[in-house]
Amino acid sequence: MGQTIxxxxxxxxxxxxxxxxxxDLFYRHGIRAVxxxxxxxxxxxxxxxxxxxxxxxxxxxxxxxxxxxxxGDDLWQRLxxxxxxxxxxQIEAWVQHVEQVLTDCSERGCAMANAAVEMRExxxxxxxxxxxxxxxxxxxxxxxxxxxxxxEPEQVADEVFLLFEGARISIQCCSKGPALRVVRMLRxxxxxxxPKVEVEALAAKNAVSEREAGTKSSAKSKET
Amino acid sequence: MGQTIxxxxxxxxxxxxxxxxxxDLFYRHGIRAVxxxxxxxxxxxxxxxxxxxxxxxxxxxxxxxxxxxxxGDDLWQRLxxxxxxxxxxQIEAWVQHVEQVLTDCSERGCAMANAAVEMRExxxxxxxxxxxxxxxxxxxxxxxxxxxxxxEPEQVADEVFLLFEGARISIQCCSKGPALRVVRMLRxxxxxxxPKVEVEALAAKNAVSEREAGTKSSAKSKET
DNA sequence: CCACGACGTTACTGGTCAGTAACATAGTGT
DNA sequence: ACACTATGTTACTGACCAGTAACGTCGTGG
Numbered sequence: 001m002g003q004t005i006x007x008x009x010x011x012x013x014x015x016x017x018x019x020x021x022x023x024d025l026f027y028r029h030g031i032r033a034v035x036x037x038x039x040x041x042x043x044x045x046x047x048x049x050x051x052x053x054x055x056x057x058x059x060x061x062x063x064x065x066x067x068x069x070x071x072g073d074d075l076w077q078r079l080x081x082x083x084x085x086x087x088x089x090q091i092e093a094w095v096q097h098v099e100q101v102l103t104d105c106s107e108r109g110c111a112m113a114n115a116a117v118e119m120r121e122x123x124x125x126x127x128x129x130x131x132x133x134x135x136x137x138x139x140x141x142x143x144x145x146x147x148x149x150x151x152e153p154e155q156v157a158d159e160v161f162l163l164f165e166g167a168r169i170s171i172q173c174c175s176k177g178p179a180l181r182v183v184r185m186l187r188x189x190x191x192x193x194x195p196k197v198e199v200e201a202l203a204a205k206n207a208v209s210e211r212e213a214g215t216k217s218s219a220k221s222k223e224t
Numbered sequence: 225m226g227q228t229i230x231x232x233x234x235x236x237x238x239x240x241x242x243x244x245x246x247x248d249l250f251y252r253h254g255i256r257a258v259x260x261x262x263x264x265x266x267x268x269x270x271x272x273x274x275x276x277x278x279x280x281x282x283x284x285x286x287x288x289x290x291x292x293x294x295x296g297d298d299l300w301q302r303l304x305x306x307x308x309x310x311x312x313x314q315i316e317a318w319v320q321h322v323e324q325v326l327t328d329c330s331e332r333g334c335a336m337a338n339a340a341v342e343m344r345e346x347x348x349x350x351x352x353x354x355x356x357x358x359x360x361x362x363x364x365x366x367x368x369x370x371x372x373x374x375x376e377p378e379q380v381a382d383e384v385f386l387l388f389e390g391a392r393i394s395i396q397c398c399s400k401g402p403a404l405r406v407v408r409m410l411r412x413x414x415x416x417x418x419p420k421v422e423v424e425a426l427a428a429k430n431a432v433s434e435r436e437a438g439t440k441s442s443a444k445s446k447e448t
Numbered sequence: 449c450c451a452c453g454a455c456g457t458t459a460c461t462g463g464t465c466a467g468t469a470a471c472a473t474a475g476t477g478t
Numbered sequence: 479a480c481a482c483t484a485t486g487t488t489a490c491t492g493a494c495c496a497g498t499a500a501c502g503t504c505g506t507g508g
């Protein structure tokens with residue numbers, strides 16, 4: 001029995017491997033800096049198979065960004081589902097996610113934003129994906145703050161959004177000081193805008209949710 | 225008289241033309257996306273002359289970034305000199321500069337940050353220039369807010385810095401909403417931290433400095 | 449007038465890259 | 479055994495790109 005032993009039996013299908021390799025290389029070295037040969041090799045396959053699954057490098061880039069967008073959306077949804085009907089806990093969990101992202105030593109900024117910088121052609125399909133994703137993220141923050149009863153949820157969301165974006169870009173090109181202090185900023189900013197009645201209740205709750213959410217966030221997401 | 229008429233007599237020397245062309249093309253299309261041939265052609269010269277002035281593309285990139293850094297520093301200094309011993313007016317002028325940068329329709333983010341995204345190799349000479357510049361900018365903000373008597377100038381500077389960075393990156397990949405509202409954010413943030421005694425005095429002064437500084441900022445800087 | 453230096457022109461090298469063609473191989477279902 | 483499909487392999491094209499060599503031109507300063 002077993003004359004047809006699958007070499008590395010549990011290896012995922014080529015398409016997945018290619019996408020995973022592209023994701024890693026694109027994020028680490030940049031989209032333009034990575035050739036399709038390198039991706040195929042990293043995926044333990046070859047260029048032909050790559051081109052059978054993705055018609056062109058641009059298509060692969062789009063698939064890469066769409067995967068990132070989906071994971072970012074899923075992560076957000078999971079965050080929401082973990083604390084149903086408790087927007088304050090959701091906010092706190094998100095802040096902790098932000099902290100985790102920014103203190104990850106492999107952090108090289110937001111893959112989406114970096115892609116937007118690299119793909120400057122305004123008609124590149126990638127841009128639409130990025131634009132949609134970022135707009136969605138901002139709107140999700142607005143909604144969350146609105147549900148939490150914050151005054152001026154749009155303003156708070158814009159500010160939080162820009163602070164996070166700023167942190168992720170500046171962690172790539174500065175001495176990282178400001179970026180690493182962004183969590184403290186977020187906390188005090190949110191405290192300032194939280195509905196007054198809940199302040200002390202929220203403070204009490206943080207001690208709890210801090211442990212709960214801290215352990216289960218193991219997904220290595222690179223998104224907002 | 226005048227048998228040797230200089231064709232296009234007032235044309236600047238090749239080195240300047242090359243740097244100007246590089247600056248334009250690098251900023252508009254990205255550093256990696258622009259070849260030296262294209263730069264030479266845009267500078268109305270040729271590749272050989274380019275390589276006589278800049279030993280390599282990397283050297284040209286460094287010169288490009290250093291020029292940007294110098295202009296950014298000069299602009300900051302001019303801002304300071306325009307309102308000597310009046311840090312509040314300097315702050316207001318800087319905010320107006322920010323507004324002008326962000327509403328410029330040719331804005332494609334901070335050239336420095338974009339370069340950092342494109343040049344991922346940690347040992348690339350460009351990275352040091354960018355890092356130094358950004359750190360300097362942040363420190364200049366700290367100093368300015370400190371001179372203006374703000375409480376916690378470091379915190380305010382970090383927040384302002386990250387908001388601006390966030391605005392400049394997000395203007396490239398989002399529906400630009402949040403970025404365009406950053407000036408309002410800055411104003412209210414600064415108002416919150418300004419020394420209490422000066423608030424109404426500052427408000428009165430804004431009406432004046434708004435006209436003064438608004439007209440003379442014609443330099444097309446792309447820097448923080 | 450001459451020599452020198454700055455600049456221009458052409459053509460080339462070697463390398464990389466996206467994308468394709470042609471053929472070989474292996475698993476799978478019938 | 480057969481056919482079909484997914485995958486692997488090799489080799490290629492054409493384009494682009496960074497960088498160089500060799501030579502030609504022109505203006506300036508002595």
